[in-house]
Amino acid sequence: xxxxxxxxxxxxxxxxxxxxxxxxxxxxxxxxxxxxxxxxxxxxxxxxxxxxxxxxxxxxxxxxxxxxxxxxxxxxxxxxxxxxxxxxxxxxxxxxxxxxxxxxxxxxxxxxxxxxxxxxxxxxxxxxxxxxxxxxxxxxxxxxxxxxxxxxxxxxxxxxxxxxxxxxxxxxxxxxxxxxxxxxxxxxxxxxxxxxxxxxxxxxxxxxxxxxxxxxxxxxxxxxxxxxxxxxxxxxxxxxxxxxxxxxxxxxxxxxxxxxxxxxxxxxxxxxxxxxxxxxxxxxxxxxxxxxxxxxxxxxxxxxxxxxxxxxxxxxxxxxxxxxxxxxxxxxxxxxxxxxxxxxxxxxxxxxxxxxxxxxxxxxxxxxxxxxxxxxxxxxxxxxxxxxxxxxxxxxxxxxxxxxxxxxxxxxxxxxxxxxxxxxxxxxxxxxxxxxxxxxxxxxxxxxxxxxxxxxxxxxxxxxxxxxxxxxxxxxxxxxxxxxxxxxxxxxxxxxxxxxxxxxxxxxxxxxxxxxxxxxxxxxxxxxxxxxxxxxxxxxxxxxxxxxxxxxxxxxxxxxxxxxxxxxxxx
Amino acid sequence: xxxxxxxxxxxxxxxxxxxxxxxxxxxxxxxxxxxxxxxxxxxxxxxxxxxxxxxxxxxxxxxxxxxxxxxxxxxxxxxxxxxxxxxxxxxxxxxxxxxxxxxxxxxxxxxxxxxxxxxxxxxxxxxxxxxxxxxxxxxxxxxxxxxxxxxxxxxxxxxxxxx
Numbered sequence: 201x202x203x204x205x206x207x208x209x210x211x212x213x214x215x216x217x218x219x220x221x222x223x224x225x226x227x228x229x230x231x232x233x234x235x236x237x238x239x240x241x242x243x244x245x246x247x248x249x250x251x252x253x254x255x256x257x258x259x260x261x262x263x264x265x266x267x268x269x270x271x272x273x274x275x276x277x278x279x280x281x282x283x284x285x286x287x288x289x290x291x292x293x294x295x296x297x298x299x300x301x302x303x304x305x306x307x308x309x310x311x312x313x314x315x316x317x318x319x320x321x322x323x324x325x326x327x328x329x330x331x332x333x334x335x336x337x338x339x340x341x342x343x344x345x346x347x348x349x350x351x352x353x354x355x356x357x358x359x360x361x362x363x364x365x366x367x368x369x370x371x372x373x374x375x376x377x378x379x380x381x382x383x384x385x386x387x388x389x390x391x392x393x394x395x396x397x398x399x400x401x402x403x404x405x406x407x408x409x410x411x412x413x414x415x416x417x418x419x420x421x422x423x424x425x426x427x428x429x430x431x432x433x434x435x436x437x438x439x440x441x442x443x444x445x446x447x448x449x450x451x452x453x454x455x456x457x458x459x460x461x462x463x464x465x466x467x468x469x470x471x472x473x474x475x476x477x478x479x480x481x482x483x484x485x486x487x488x489x490x491x492x493x494x495x496x497x498x499x500x501x502x503x504x505x506x507x508x509x510x511x512x513x514x515x516x517x518x519x520x521x522x523x524x525x526x527x528x529x530x531x532x533x534x535x536x537x538x539x540x541x542x543x544x545x546x547x548x549x550x551x552x553x554x555x556x557x558x559x560x561x562x563x564x565x566x567x568x569x570x571x572x573x574x575x576x577x578x579x580x581x582x583x584x585x586x587x588x589x590x591x592x593x594x595x596x597x598x599x600x601x602x603x604x605x606x607x608x609x610x611x612x613x614x615x616x617x618x619x620x621x622x623x624x625x626x627x628x629x630x631x632x633x634x635x636x637x638x639x640x641x642x643x644x645x646x647x648x649x650x651x652x653x654x655x656x657x658x659x660x661x662x663x664x665x666x667x668x669x670x671x672x673x674x675x676x677x678x679x680x681x682x683x684x685x686x687x688x689x690x691x692x693x694x695x696x697x698x699x700x701x702x703x704x705x706x707x708x709x710x711x712x713x714x715x716x717x718x719x720x721x722x723x724x725x726x727x728x729x730x731x732x733x734x735x736x737x738x739x740x741x742x743x744x745x746x747x748x749x750x751x752x753x754x755x756x757x758x759x760x761x762x763x764x765x766x767x768x769x770x771x
Numbered sequence: 772x773x774x775x776x777x778x779x780x781x782x783x784x785x786x787x788x789x790x791x792x793x794x795x796x797x798x799x800x801x802x803x804x805x806x807x808x809x810x811x812x813x814x815x816x817x818x819x820x821x822x823x824x825x826x827x828x829x830x831x832x833x834x835x836x837x838x839x840x841x842x843x844x845x846x847x848x849x850x851x852x853x854x855x856x857x858x859x860x861x862x863x864x865x866x867x868x869x870x871x872x873x874x875x876x877x878x879x880x881x882x883x884x885x886x887x888x889x890x891x892x893x894x895x896x897x898x899x900x901x902x903x904x905x906x907x908x909x910x911x912x913x914x915x916x917x918x919x920x921x922x923x924x925x926x927x928x929x930x931x932x933x934x
Contacts, residue, residue, distance in 0.1 A: 318785060323796050327839040330784075347839060380934065381781060381842040506833035509826070 205334040205365040206235035209298065212341035214241055215373045218269050220260060220633050221245070222253040226273025227313060228300025231365040245633065245662065248654040250277050252626035254284020255652070258293050259623075259630030262613050263588055263638075265418060267349050268293070268630065273300045274362075275313030278320065283620060285355050286324035290617025291439060292416055294353035296344045297325075303363040304332055317359045326354030334367035342377045351384030352504040353416060384503060388520030388528055396499040396516045397532045399472050404544035405551075406432045407470035409455065411484075412439030412616065413477020413502060413522050420444070420609045422526035423476060429533060430540055433552055435463035437478050438601055439616040446605035452552065453561075456484040457754050458598040461560035461763060462552055464752070468494055468760040469551075475500040477522045480512045481617075482756070488512055490759025501525045560752045560765055561602050569745040570719050572596060572671040575726075576603035579641060579669055582726040587611070587639040587667075590627035592648030593619045595677035598750040600643040622651025628666040629658060639667075639730065646672040646741075647696055656709035659737050667729050668739045670702060673746045681749045685764075706739035717743035773802070774828050775854060775924045777932050778817040778835060779843040782808050786840040790817065793838065799823065799831050803856075803921030814842065816932075818854075818923045845932045847924045854924040857894070858902045859884075861915040864891040868913055879905045890915060898922075 203211065209232055213221065222245045225233045236244055247253045250272045257268030268288075272281045278299050288295050302311040318330050327347050329340050337360070344356040400406060408430075414423050420443040427434045427450055434444050435455040444451050455463035467473070467485070473496050478484070485491045488511050499516040500508050508517040518525050565574045576599050579587070589604050590613040591597040597614055606612045613631055615623045628642040642649075649670055659666060671677075679694040703713030712733050716725045722742065729738040751766040780786045787806055794801050802820040809816045821831060828846065835844045847854070864872045865888075876883055876893045879901065885892035895905055899922060906917070926932065 319788070322785070322789060322792055379839065382839050504837065506830065506837050510830060513826075 223271030250280035255626035256630035403472035411478025442606035
């Protein structure tokens with residue numbers, strides 16, 4: 201039987217077992233929306249802005265390890281989606297983004313709502329396609345899912361001109377697909393793995409550093425097993441939190457610009473470093489030259505060869521999928537009769553405990569002003585550490601990362617690479633669709649939340665009982681912090697004047713709003729939100745200390761051991 | 772250091788811009804870029820002349836390999852290879868210059884492929900240095916225009932870039 205392109209697309213999505221499509225209709229995708237209307241296996245989530253459609257699909261994927269799917273129209277639909285696509289690309293999130301395009305005959309003629317979608321998105325997708333013939337559609341969609349979800353994952357965009365979605369064609373969905381130029385390596389080189397295990401066993405001051413790749417490849421169990429077997433200290437990047445349980449003696453917490461003192465010091469001073477699905481980015485190791493001042497052997501496991509030896513020279517590169525390689529390393533380790541050097545390890549741990557003794561995340565909660573850290577600590581307590589936490593970007597993001605002790609993977613959802621303000625609320629939506637019974641909290645700030653605030657309307661439509669924890673300090677907090685530290689305390693445009701009344705705003709959208717401005721009210725408010733208002737979206741506007749800063753901090757361009765610890769009066 | 776990178780890529784719309792976009796986005800340098808379909812019309816062969824430290828060139832080849840449209844990448848300059856470039860030069864050829872141009876063209880094994888009563892078009896093939904030397908050898912005032920293809924390269928002997 202002949203189907204239209206739009207019907208073929210829907211059938212392809214059904215074949216891929218797609219449950220939700222996040223999108224927004226428009227002229228170029230009308231045939232597709234019509235085809236969606238006529239079926240009931242795929243549910244469409246109507247957002248209020250295309251950026252949110254991509255963010256929601258992105259978080260759907262982050263929190264479930266399924267490919268996120270979104271659908272937007274041509275021209276402005278696409279340009280609005282670009283921020284979402286770039287955000288997913290930087291964090292290697294598998295998405296299939298379907299975009300409408302003007303009819304093939306109109307392409308290149310500056311038609312209404314036309315833009316060069318493939319050109320605009322090329323630098324921020326893993327791959328993209330323009331489907332010029334309906335006969336290619338099914339295979340292209342198959343390729344898109346395959347590319348998105350294999351190798352180093354990422355967003356793949358399929359641009360479908362309006363006439364292609366109307367043309368008729370036989371539907372045949374290929375069972376498998378192969379692309380001659382695309383063959384990601386999954387299994388690590390056995391010789392390299394042997395060498396790596398040898399180095400680890402000889403180490404005197406070893407360190408394990410795990411990143412987002414461990415989470416994305418679901419390698420948490422292998423990571424835990426290997427780390428416990430070796431007895432080595434482990435640190436995680438912002439994207440890697442949750443792969444190794446946070447409340448654990450071997451876990452030194454997050455490293456990097458706002459990482460713990462012990463994690464950064466151990467990273468700088470170790471003699472053998474095992475990097476797992478991480479990419480040594482500037483927010484993690486700071487200045488690579490400073491990092492290189494201390495001699496150490498580096499083993500780097502990554503599925504993407506171009507991540508290896510990009511910023512830091514690596515001694516033992518292992519290209520492969522993280523769980524695969526870790527599994528092989530564990531086997532190798534079990535076969536080896538040598539054990540890690542217990543004596544050296546004991547003195548290394550003594551040193552680490554000394555660093556840990558600094559208690560670098562310490563802060564003081566006063567009687568009058570709510571400290572943002574305190575709110576996150578209470579959120580952790582009230583939710584029993586069992587919530588999915590999304591965040592936006594800024595100080596609140598760092599406080600959430602530092603103080604919510606994630607002990608499971610895929611629970612901490614935030615924009616690490618691109619650092620996109622505005623993701624928090626649509627991320628919470630995506631998480632809730634992927635995990636319909638989960639407790640979802642969005643830790644945000646009064647600036648970030650306003651970047652996608654329109655999604656409160658989507659939350660109402662789909663009854664998403666998200667708990668918004670707004671750490672409201674009336675500043676672009678991270679900007680203010682940098683201005684204080686590096687720009688003579690000149691607060692250029694970092695004060696947010698004329699803020700809305702968030703309580704009334706939440707109510708206007710049909711939700712519950714709360715304002716909390718006394719420390720004593722923090723916990724009761726959270727309890728009320730998570731119990732009495734369990735099934736409501738609650739917008740908690742916490743009026744916090746305006747001067748609170750994120751510590752420790754490594755200034756941009758500085759080295760890992762050049763941390764600024766909290767101001768003296770705070771310690 | 773100068774490197775000549777050979778790339779086999781899918782002969783598809785947009786493949787070229789994926790490669791050139793990668794170079795500009797990551798700040799890699801392109802001295803020249805040539806591309807045309809191979810004997811297998813589904814594939815194109817590209818030669819890029821670039822320069823950079825060993826680390827940069829290692830990243831360039833890794834990043835190229837990451838592009839889905841790229842089938843194979845080789846750094847020709849890693850081993851023995853041949854490179855050639857074609858140049859067409861239109862020169863003023865009147866009076867005594869007419870004979871002189873012919874003579875220099877012969878010395879460089881060029882061919883005069885278009886003749887009018889006032890100008891020649893000279894075709895010259897060789898490595899880039901030879902073409903540069905030719906431009907140096909003739910009187911600049913007489914050059915009306917030049918066009919160069921950029922470098923194409925191929926490995927010597929058993930070095931074969933093919934799928």
